[in-house]
Amino acid sequence: MGGCFAELSRIESQSWKEANGTSLGSYAPLQRFFQRYMVAAAEAGTLRIHLLRIGPTAVAFLMGVAYAGRMWVLKIGFDESFAACSPGVLLMHEAIRLAFEARMEAFEFLGTDERWLHVWTDEVHRHLGIHLYPFSLTGLLHLGSDSSSYLLHRIPGRRHAAPKE
Numbered sequence: 001m002g003g004c005f006a007e008l009s010r011i012e013s014q015s016w017k018e019a020n021g022t023s024l025g026s027y028a029p030l031q032r033f034f035q036r037y038m039v040a041a042a043e044a045g046t047l048r049i050h051l052l053r054i055g056p057t058a059v060a061f062l063m064g065v066a067y068a069g070r071m072w073v074l075k076i077g078f079d080e081s082f083a084a085c086s087p088g089v090l091l092m093h094e095a096i097r098l099a100f101e102a103r104m105e106a107f108e109f110l111g112t113d114e115r116w117l118h119v120w121t122d123e124v125h126r127h128l129g130i131h132l133y134p135f136s137l138t139g140l141l142h143l144g145s146d147s148s149s150y151l152l153h154r155i156p157g158r159r160h161a162a163p164k165e
Contacts, residue, residue, distance in 0.1 A: 004038070007058055008049070008063060008075070009024040009025040009031075014080055021153075038063070041065050046067050047064075048071065049061065049062075050063075050091055050095045052091040054085075059078060060076075060077065060087035061076065061077055069104055070107070071104050072108045073109050073110055076088060076092070108125075
């Protein structure tokens with residue numbers, strides 16, 4: 001599993017997500033979460049990794065889980081040096097086709113509602129996330145850290161928009 005994770009991290013490191021701090025390798029807690037989740041999902045038989053290769057080089061990936069009759073997209077990425085041939089769009093098209101052939105009842109794009117997703121759907125399911133922090137020194141430190149990160153990403157020019165394919 002380590003080699004697969006390293007390849008996905010390499011692909012994302014070649015994109016805007018690296019500078020934005022949202023790539024698999026740019027934030028240790030996120031990296032640990034996905035490494036553990038990939039192992040657990042693989043053991044459960046639900047992990048789906050789709051790779052698009054140009055020659056021997058993987059240039060795009062989609063990580064998801066097949067669960068409850070649906071494909072749940074967890075993470076996608078592509079190497080921006082190949083943006084001219086739209087590897088993310090090609091890979092998404094193929095992943096949706098495979099889910100359709102597997103008779104999945106839905107293809108779920110998780111995360112935030114991004115403009116580029118509306119090529120694939122016009123439906124948005126809103127969800128609310130709640131963060132709870134214990135009333136302790138550790139809880140207060142985590143609250144401060146999370147609040148600082150949230151505020152830093154709201155500073156104009158700090159967050160990079162996803163490039164158009």
